[in-house]
Amino acid sequence: MEFESVIGLEVHAELLTKTKIYCGCTTEFGGKANTHVCPICLGLPGSLPQLNKQVVELGIKAGLALNCEITKVGRMDRKNYFYPDCPKNYQITQDELPLCRNGYIDIELESGEIKRIGIERIHIEEDAGKLLHTKRGTLVDFNRAGVPLIEVVSKPDIRTSEEATLYLTKLKSILSSCKVSDCKMEEGSLRCDANISIREKGTEPFGIRSEIKNMNSFKAVEKALHYEFERQVKAVTAGEKLTVETRRWDETNNETTVMRSKEEANDYRYFPEGDLVTLNISDEWIENVRKTIPELPHEKEARFIKEYELPKYDAHVLTLTDSMAEFFDEAAKLSKDPKAASNWIMGDLSRLMNVEGTWVEDLKFAPNGIAELIEVIKDGTISSAIGKQVLEAMFESGKLPKAIIEEKGLKQNNDEGAILEIVNKVLDENPQVIEQYKSGKTRILGFAVGQVMKATKGQANPGIVNQLVEQEVAKR
Ligand SMILES: [Zn+2]
Structure with missing residues (x-):
């Protein structure tokens, strides 16, 4: 039974x-x-x-x-x-x-x-x-x-x-x-x-x-x-x-x-x-009394899916608390890139808050900080890897991304000539890259890219690095 x-x-x-x-x-x-x-x-x-x-x-x-x-x-x-x-x-x-x-x-x-x-x-x-x-x-x-x-x-x-x-x-x-x-x-x-x-x-x-x-x-x-x-x-x-x-x-x-x-x-x-x-x-x-009822969490969730085209999972997590939902809502509007805002908030920002045991209410910066972070990554001022560092600094000090980038000299290096020099230096120092690449192990290129990024403290434009590594390896 x-x-x-x-x-x-x-x-x-x-x-x-x-x-x-x-x-x-x-x-x-x-x-x-x-x-x-x-x-x-x-x-x-x-x-x-x-x-x-x-x-x-x-x-x-x-x-x-x-x-x-x-x-x-x-x-x-x-x-x-x-x-x-x-x-x-x-x-x-x-x-x-x-x-x-x-x-x-x-x-x-x-x-x-x-x-x-x-x-x-x-x-x-x-x-x-x-x-x-x-x-x-x-x-x-x-x-x-x-x-x-x-x-x-x-x-x-x-x-x-x-x-x-x-x-x-x-x-x-x-x-x-x-x-x-x-x-x-x-x-x-x-x-x-x-x-x-x-x-x-x-x-x-x-x-x-x-x-x-x-x-x-x-x-x-x-x-x-x-x-x-x-x-x-x-x-x-x-x-x-x-x-x-x-x-x-x-x-x-x-x-x-x-x-x-x-x-x-x-x-x-x-x-x-x-x-x-x-x-x-x-x-x-x-x-x-009816007029005093705010938009309810499940209504917000539905709106985030419809208006911002967020995946259901994101919309659900972001509406678990009112403060989180409001923070995201504003960051999404200001950045005009809701998915990126959601990724930063649900990913790195949530991780930082978990580690410190703090809530959205305790943040030292407003949603415009997230919008600015998205903007400086999009316009190529910094890479998203550096973006993580910037977010950590925002979390610490409450300063906005542009100020942090200026202060710490984190601007992305888009200088092809300078990057090319480093690429060649890395290839000279690591002859196994060419050997392995020629024997079909193309994944070794990732290692070379990593070395170049490391040499530039993460500041080289990853797109340019990728392209130059491929180009130079092919030449050798
Ligand atoms: Zn009484």
Whole structure:
């Protein structure tokens, strides 16, 4: 029997607002424990929440960027549960009337096929505080309580752990380029839970699902889903009966373990939040938010392929971050040679940044530096080999190519007479070149060219060197 996974993902993303969702406390990450708090986010008796308008705005923005319908008359609800990090003993969230519904993300599978993953809903809600388990016992920090979140719930359209990673990567790139969330997984501003069940391939009904929590990276999601698929297949094949469970991903032992089973499941007793008014969202507001959505990474990728005729691979790599995409975009426009700009940026420049552990944001020169580099190579001022040296110097000092070439005397030598002299000197000193060439080993010419380039510190025009070496060897 062949099985497949049925996976749905729930992603929580902290929104990039300055203040919390129902009070004016700061949302800044960190800070001394329990200093970003007030009676409202501590849930003190008599305090009243007020909905932060920017939270709704960012929620709408996320919805539009993810192709959702916006719910025009919405509502906030209470989700009742007791847990020490939830000071009110309920969370104000959205139940039946989420802000956004019926969206989708298109992912590109390895085969090149485009697959559409549905988005069931996006709702806005508040984050909980944080528990700190110490030797002295468990402490609670409410700085995070009330930080605004969106929860993006996918439809169960995902079939493999690889598809899950593709979906998450795309979701993250859309949310961060829209500035809805900074999506920093290491700071917990992007978190993912997964529902997974298995079924025999070709059948419709879903199996018994388990929910996996505590996955702190995309890699962890992929590994946990893979593990859980294998576990369920093994159990079903062995004739065991699965139960609905919440399981935790254990990073150290690379396995999922049971947190709770269905018998212990909560009944949240949702009901409308009486302290907040109905959400009325006008068409005008939605249209105004739509105008603030920038060109999204996958739209940029498509434009780079169409407008700049870049290979798909280049376009993809260059749009992985907004800063990289913008840098390339400008270098391509200024140089009028997008492929050359792409080669320099993806090749030597990326290598230099990797070695130093820096980002495009840290570069000491602007995209016009790349354009100028392309220009001086094209007009023959320097060879592309020298171009690499120039780029290194640009990376170090932030100076522009022409200034560096002048300063270091790197101008290409196009003087045929002078190069001819060196060619003959090299041939005189290396009689084996002629011998081998005459015995049919024509590859030896490469060696001679290399020697001439070395003698000129790489500054001789390689085209001229090639031509003169061939010419002189033929004469001898
Ligand atoms: Zn507060």
